[in-house]
Amino acid sequence: MENGSKFHLVTLGCPKNEVDSEKIAGTLFADGMESTDHPDDADLIVVNTCAFVEEAREESIETILSLAEFRNEKSKIVVTGCLAERYGGEIQDSLPEVDHVAGFGVPVSLSRKTDVPELDLLNLPRPASDKPWAYLKIAEGCDRACGYCSIPSFRGPQRSRSINAIIEEVEALQVKEVVLVAQDLAAYGRDQGVGQKSIIPLMEEIGEKVEWVRLLYLYPSELNTQLIEAISSSAVPYYDLSLQHVSSPLLRRMKRWGGDEKFRALISRIRESCPGAVFRSNFIVGYPGETEEDHDQLIDFVREMQLDWCGFFSFSDEQHTYASGLDGKVDRSLVLERLKELTSMQDEITSLKRDSLIGEKVSVLVDSRGVGRTYREAPEIDGIVSVPDSCKVGEFVDLIVNGAIGPDLETELL
Numbered sequence: 001m002e003n004g005s006k007f008h009l010v011t012l013g014c015p016k017n018e019v020d021s022e023k024i025a026g027t028l029f030a031d032g033m034e035s036t037d038h039p040d041d042a043d044l045i046v047v048n049t050c051a052f053v054e055e056a057r058e059e060s061i062e063t064i065l066s067l068a069e070f071r072n073e074k075s076k077i078v079v080t081g082c083l084a085e086r087y088g089g090e091i092q093d094s095l096p097e098v099d100h101v102a103g104f105g106v107p108v109s110l111s112r113k114t115d116v117p118e119l120d121l122l123n124l125p126r127p128a129s130d131k132p133w134a135y136l137k138i139a140e141g142c143d144r145a146c147g148y149c150s151i152p153s154f155r156g157p158q159r160s161r162s163i164n165a166i167i168e169e170v171e172a173l174q175v176k177e178v179v180l181v182a183q184d185l186a187a188y189g190r191d192q193g194v195g196q197k198s199i200i201p202l203m204e205e206i207g208e209k210v211e212w213v214r215l216l217y218l219y220p221s222e223l224n225t226q227l228i229e230a231i232s233s234s235a236v237p238y239y240d241l242s243l244q245h246v247s248s249p250l251l252r253r254m255k256r257w258g259g260d261e262k263f264r265a266l267i268s269r270i271r272e273s274c275p276g277a278v279f280r281s282n283f284i285v286g287y288p289g290e291t292e293e294d295h296d297q298l299i300d301f302v303r304e305m306q307l308d309w310c311g312f313f314s315f316s317d318e319q320h321t322y323a324s325g326l327d328g329k330v331d332r333s334l335v336l337e338r339l340k341e342l343t344s345m346q347d348e349i350t351s352l353k354r355d356s357l358i359g360e361k362v363s364v365l366v367d368s369r370g371v372g373r374t375y376r377e378a379p380e381i382d383g384i385v386s387v388p389d390s391c392k393v394g395e396f397v398d399l400i401v402n403g404a405i406g407p408d409l410e411t412e413l414l
């Protein structure tokens, strides 16, 4: 593409995709292109898709089709991301609207055509963030084999980036908060043979460059005393534990570690060593074989452990996964009933937790005019904090919580 031609980039899916998109944008800028918010004005339309579950795939295809309507005779559509990686052949065959399908590792550059050597998106440069925080992907792929998950089959085994490459990216981002993401974050570095828990020196080094380091997606068996202590000293005490369920037999069917007692002990240990710790977790509802007893056990856990944030997702039967061959499929209406019960219980817990902060002094990072976050809220995932308009964007400010509406907080100047 010529210098000055324009691209329109749409990102679907998880934070990891957002990082990829920023790298794609960085590459296109380096090629002399400009970004546009208007697809009808673009020479290149890039859709970074998600294929995690059926709804995500549908949304990706709908987005491609709706963007195709904005094409003019010279513009091209490129599809990248998980859908491209997993169903590239099918997209090429069934969507004539798409000019090029680029899996991971292939930069979306029409100036280089399709015979380019593969580059790893992971280590491509990225422009400075336009927000005071940024996601930072420290590894790609996953070495585990959770029964329901297709990610390892198309993202491949874990490939960790070097600490030096990550630190360079942190410096270029110029942010106050870095949110570390990977499929299996605490396993960072294991594939490089540099020893267990290399996430710790990485986190410490990033902690010297930015005010807040936040870790997302922690596999619970990885959280040993050493890592908990390191999080207390170098990161924000925000524990995003990937629990998925609490029933031991069901977790074994998921091919995952843990169980009710182990999880309770872990959370109590973290709370003892860090009373201000905030917890988020995700749970799958309706995994094949989930009994009424399993569900009741999860209900008791959620009620008693009082985690700050929880996401509940219905089981999605993914092709080529271990779970898709399992018996004991749970009826859809029962799954919805269980989801509703869990979600409404957790909404109440979250609201009460937020109410309990009223009257407290909090340090808030102002993300945009009138909106900020304390360490308790991960960006774009949890609630937000309304701040007075006079608070400067990109700065930390001490405020008093004077109200709470559901998951969100309201504040006033001290």
Ligand code: SF4
Pocket (backbone or CB within 6 Å): 142, 143, 144, 145, 146, 149, 150, 151, 152, 183, 184, 219
């Ligand atoms: S740890 Fe996460 S990405 Fe890896 S297999 Fe399990 S669910 Fe999938």
